[in-house]
Amino acid sequence: MRGKSSGTEIPPLNTTEPIRRTALNRVFAVVYTCAIFALLYHHVETLTIRGRNPLVLVVSFCLLLSDVILALMWATTQAFRMRPIHRREFPGNLQKVVRPREFPALDVLICTADPYKEPPLSVVNTALSVMAYDYPTEKLSVYVSDDGGSALTLFAFMEAAKFAAHWLPFCRKFNLMERNPHAYFSSSSSTSTHACCSEIKMMYERMKVKVEHVVESGKVGDENITGDREREAFSKWTDDFTRHEHPTVIQVLLETSKDRDITGHFMPNLVYISREKSKTSPHRFKAGALNVLLRVSAIMTNAPMVLTLDCDMSSNDPQTPLRVLCYISDPATRPNLSFVQFPQRFRGLSKNDIYASEFKRLFLINFLGMDGLKGPNYVGTGAFFCRRSLFGSPSTLISPEIPQLHPNHVVDKDKPIHESPAMLSLAHHVAGCNYENQTKWGSKMGIRYGSLVEDYYTGYLLHCEGWRSIFCNPDRPAFYGDAPTTLVDLLNQHKRWAIGLLEVAFSRYCPITFGIRTMGLTGLAYAHYSFWPIWSIPIMLYAFLPQLALASGISIFPKISEPGFLLYLFLFLGAYGQDCLDFLLEGDDLRQR
Ligand SMILES: O=c1ccn([C@@H]2O[C@H](COP(=O)(O)OP(=O)(O)O[C@H]3O[C@H](CO)[C@@H](O)[C@H](O)[C@H]3O)[C@@H](O)[C@H]2O)c(=O)[nH]1
Numbered sequence: 177m178r179g180k181s182s183g184t185e186i187p188p189l190n191t192t193e194p195i196r197r198t199a200l201n202r203v204f205a206v207v208y209t210c211a212i213f214a215l216l217y218h219h220v221e222t223l224t225i226r227g228r229n230p231l232v233l234v235v236s237f238c239l240l241l242s243d244v245i246l247a248l249m250w251a252t253t254q255a256f257r258m259r260p261i262h263r264r265e266f267p268g269n270l271q272k273v274v275r276p277r278e279f280p281a282l283d284v285l286i287c288t289a290d291p292y293k294e295p296p297l298s299v300v301n302t303a304l305s306v307m308a309y310d311y312p313t314e315k316l317s318v319y320v321s322d323d324g325g326s327a328l329t330l331f332a333f334m335e336a337a338k339f340a341a342h343w344l345p346f347c348r349k350f351n352l353m354e355r356n357p358h359a360y361f362s363s364s365s366s367t368s369t370h371a372c373c374s375e376i377k378m379m380y381e382r383m384k385v386k387v388e389h390v391v392e393s394g395k396v397g398d399e400n401i402t403g404d405r406e407r408e409a410f411s412k413w414t415d416d417f418t419r420h421e422h423p424t425v426i427q428v429l430l431e432t433s434k435d436r437d438i439t440g441h442f443m444p445n446l447v448y449i450s451r452e453k454s455k456t457s458p459h460r461f462k463a464g465a466l467n468v469l470l471r472v473s474a475i476m477t478n479a480p481m482v483l484t485l486d487c488d489m490s491s492n493d494p495q496t497p498l499r500v501l502c503y504i505s506d507p508a509t510r511p512n513l514s515f516v517q518f519p520q521r522f523r524g525l526s527k528n529d530i531y532a533s534e535f536k537r538l539f540l541i542n543f544l545g546m547d548g549l550k551g552p553n554y555v556g557t558g559a560f561f562c563r564r565s566l567f568g569s570p571s572t573l574i575s576p577e578i579p580q581l582h583p584n585h586v587v588d589k590d591k592p593i594h595e596s597p598a599m600l601s602l603a604h605h606v607a608g609c610n611y612e613n614q615t616k617w618g619s620k621m622g623i624r625y626g627s628l629v630e631d632y633y634t635g636y637l638l639h640c641e642g643w644r645s646i647f648c649n650p651d652r653p654a655f656y657g658d659a660p661t662t663l664v665d666l667l668n669q670h671k672r673w674a675i676g677l678l679e680v681a682f683s684r685y686c687p688i689t690f691g692i693r694t695m696g697l698t699g700l701a702y703a704h705y706s707f708w709p710i711w712s713i714p715i716m717l718y719a720f721l722p723q724l725a726l727a728s729g730i731s732i733f734p735k736i737s738e739p740g741f742l743l744y745l746f747l748f749l750g751a752y753g754q755d756c757l758d759f760l761l762e763g764d765d766l767r768q769r
């Protein structure tokens with residue numbers, strides 16, 4: 177591959193290459209714009225000349241409205257086509273440039289919210305998959321936020337901490353690529369290759385049975401509690417403890433400074449957090465949970481690199497943090513870098529993906545386009561942040577209200593966390609439900625509040641502040657997640673997205689005005705998403721108009737013999753053809769279209 181090295185070092189850590197069809201895209205955009213204007217002119221003409229008949233008037237107006245919206249949406253998609261690029265990174269070269277001792281620490285933040293919709297066993301699998309990263313374990317910490325406030329989830333994590341002491345060395349010994357235990361034991365590679373596999377598989381099965389039994393029974397019984405520390409932890413679940421009203425629970429389950437796996441190797445930190453909830457204070461859903469995780473992790477480890485992960489998405493490649501380092505350690509890509517975003521990929525889609533659940537345009541093709549501008553938007557999971565970027569713009573650092581939360585604060589690692597009551601009590605304090613009152617959390621710091629799609633909104637505001645992001649799309653997917661499986665879940669998810677996006681569209685940071693003014697084409701790309709819900713208007717109108725028009729004897733499309741027909745033909749084939757080409761050139765086959 178021909179590529180331009182963006183680093184000054186030799187060997188290169190990463191390369192970028194413009195996608196070749198860009199020139200064609202630009203020419204096509206000019207021609208297609210002319211065709212759109214011709215169509216709109218045609219509609220206006222029909223409306224003014226033939227519009228004396230009220231039915232024709234209504235129909236023509238609806239067509240004009242639909243086509244204006246479609247034209248606007250088409251215009252916003254051009255942002256993705258003006259400068260798409262492909263990137264590659266070379267983790268193999270990393271050790272020649274940075275020594276593992278100098279790797280930055282990594283805090284992984286995992287969110288879960290409901291032990292029945294998001295089974296604790298699968299959350300545990302997510303955590304184990306990242307705890308087993310090929311990364312210096314003493315630099316790795318995993319923080320789990322449980323918005324369900326469930327003893328069942330804590331129990332699952334206590335079991336996971338014990339299992340991890342066997343699982344992590346097993347992964348290292350056999351250099352497994354698949355480090356999510358559930359995925360590994362369900363795959364064929366687990367059955368044949370390793371003799372001691374059956375032993376660890378049995379251990380996993382025992383943990384699974386125990387956790388599932390506890391979840392089924394709905395409570396952690398006395399027989400499941402093995403020590404005083406565990407008993408003390410579960411004693412917080414008193415009778416008036418509900419998921420909407422409870423005190424903060426923080427449980428340090430594994431600590432690098434004292435816990436070792438069965439081979440005597442360091443374990444990563446593993447911390448369970450269920451933030452304080454009260455019916456009288458807003459909890460801000462996932463954005464609130466992530467901000468609590470950001471603060472608690474700042475107090476305990478304050479790693480400069482932060483990975484946010486949904487509990488329904490686990491690692492599929494242990495080398496992923498090294499790929500991120502290829503950008504973070506490169507002086508050419510490092511300046512103003514806020515986050516490195518990996519695409520969301522889903523398990524279990526059918527081969528031809530007839531429902532387009534892969535979201536390939538959203539998570540791949542559009543990302544390649546945005547990567548050539550200021551970078552892809554944040555999609556809530558699979559993103560590695562530079563912690564500093566969540567505290568003000570590149571030029572102006574906003575200091576948090578207490579020095580321990582400052583991104584440059586150095587945590588004293590001599591004392592284990594559980595022996596430091598001051599640290600634990602501060603961690604409880606910053607996880608309190610009133611902590612954020614009169615602070616800049618959610619407005620200028622951390623994950624931003626104000627939209628149900630906190631990921632989109634936060635990424636957008638970070639880009640407006642002058643930060644950039646990078647799209648990393650290795651051949652082996654870095655993460656695999658679960659897509660909604662029922663129609664009701666899917667509709668709820670889309671409704672949530674639509675409301676959240678419109679909240680941004682009609683805010684004072686509307687991408688059409690504020691976004692485009694601040695960052696040009698990137699703002700236009702953001703406008704494409706925030707106005708995505710208005711697609712529904714032309715879709716509804718085009719779904720019903722032809723039948724209504726046919727029933728009332730009005731023709732709404734030109735006849736084949738009329739010149740207007742060619743215009744429609746070009747507009748239709750042009751849009752679909754270009755779309756199809758985008759997909760084919762990014763590795764789809766025709767059946768998937
Ligand atoms: O009060 C809440 C609600 C949700 N979550 C967690 O947020 C994540 C995402 O929620 P999910 O129900 O899976 O929503 P999706 O629609 O699948 O998520 C997509 O859309 C969200 C909103 O834009 C993003 O945050 C996600 O990263 C993105 O994958 C999950 O891990 C939840 O456990 C919380 O922690 N607290």
Ligand SMILES: [Mn+2]
Pocket residue numbers: 486488658
């Ligand atoms: Mn999800």
